[in-house]
Amino acid sequence: MKKESTYPKDIFVHLPDLLRMEGYARGFSFLAKKQKVRSVLGGKHASKLRGRGMDFEEVRNYVPGDDIRNIDWKVTARTQVTHSKVFSEEKEKPALIIVDQSRSMFFGSQVKTKSVVAAEVAALAAFKIQKEGDRVGGMVYTEEGIDVVLPKRNKKNTLLFLERMVYHNHKLAEGKVGERQETLSEAMRKVKNIVTHDYLVIVISDFKDYSDRVIKYLSGLAQHNDLLLVKVSDPFERDIPKEKMIFGDGTKQLAIQGHKKQVQQKFQEGFDAGLKDFEAKMLKHRIPVFHVNTVDQVDEQIKNLFR
Numbered sequence: 001m002k003k004e005s006t007y008p009k010d011i012f013v014h015l016p017d018l019l020r021m022e023g024y025a026r027g028f029s030f031l032a033k034k035q036k037v038r039s040v041l042g043g044k045h046a047s048k049l050r051g052r053g054m055d056f057e058e059v060r061n062y063v064p065g066d067d068i069r070n071i072d073w074k075v076t077a078r079t080q081v082t083h084s085k086v087f088s089e090e091k092e093k094p095a096l097i098i099v100d101q102s103r104s105m106f107f108g109s110q111v112k113t114k115s116v117v118a119a120e121v122a123a124l125a126a127f128k129i130q131k132e133g134d135r136v137g138g139m140v141y142t143e144e145g146i147d148v149v150l151p152k153r154n155k156k157n158t159l160l161f162l163e164r165m166v167y168h169n170h171k172l173a174e175g176k177v178g179e180r181q182e183t184l185s186e187a188m189r190k191v192k193n194i195v196t197h198d199y200l201v202i203v204i205s206d207f208k209d210y211s212d213r214v215i216k217y218l219s220g221l222a223q224h225n226d227l228l229l230v231k232v233s234d235p236f237e238r239d240i241p242k243e244k245m246i247f248g249d250g251t252k253q254l255a256i257q258g259h260k261k262q263v264q265q266k267f268q269e270g271f272d273a274g275l276k277d278f279e280a281k282m283l284k285h286r287i288p289v290f291h292v293n294t295v296d297q298v299d300e301q302i303k304n305l306f307r
Helices: 013-023 043-048 071-078 114-131 155-174 182-194 212-222 263-282 298-306
Strands: 055-061 082-090 097-098 136-142 145-152 200-205 226-233 244-247 253-257 289-293
Touching: 013 114, 013 155, 013 298, 071 082, 071 200, 097 114, 097 182, 097 253, 114 136, 114 155, 114 200, 114 226, 114 289, 114 298, 136 155, 145 155, 145 182, 182 200, 182 212, 212 263, 263 289, 289 298
Parallel strands: 097 136, 097 200, 200 226, 226 289
Antiparallel strands: 055 082, 136 145, 244 253
16 A cells, blocks of 8 residues: 555645635636626537526516516416516525546646546535535545535535545545446436435546446436536546556556557547547537646636636
8 A cells, every 4th residue: 555645746635725725716607697608608508507597486467578478378367467477586506516536536647636636626616606605515436435415505514525525535545456336327326316406516527437327317417407517637648658658557567659659649549539429428418518637727727617
């Protein structure tokens, strides 16, 4: 077992790092009504992020200027007087943030690991949602299990979520070798028992183990909730160094001739094909996918995506 102290600096996330994200939780929104027409939420995915809903409040006499789409024709027919439905803005949109801290996320080639970036994105989202006055909770999943912090409207709950992310992030130092389980599938199955409807659900992962079962869970979830996926990737996953490398999993080793153009091309084609397939399957169910990397500042990436 490799001790955490033997790893390079910034491989793990720390609570002060996540707490600092609160200062960056401004200048963007996850709700559609605040997005510019030509933003990343415009076009093919615009209608999936509904923003806050409208609750029916009452029926009153029609007033010139009322939207004719809100006329209550049943009441109008019964009373012979035109009536309009009145709606008030939905006061709450609870959020659940699902964060991948499994072993495939414990990788980074230049600045940060994917697991650290995922935790930072989650913290930024949690603080932003908290500032908007909504209940926010989270789920951290690993090969060893699933840790849930149910949505609540207080800072202590958000702090607890951050602490659980830090705990599981540091557990990656134990690095037990073994086959990757269907962690994402198990997490999404658990989400089904927590989320009802009209939630904002954010899933942050590299989605390495997405499957037909995961897609089924996601599509079902997206029918009654606002769902968005944040895919974390590292440049090394597509563009490998131009040199000879040896990869190992503790039991086997594989030599990669990265200096050969053909090998470079194969890696790029494989990554691009996998990404295209994933996005196509999500697009089929109108589920938006946003991309963040392990090199650029997380807060700047999120603001550019959701400004």
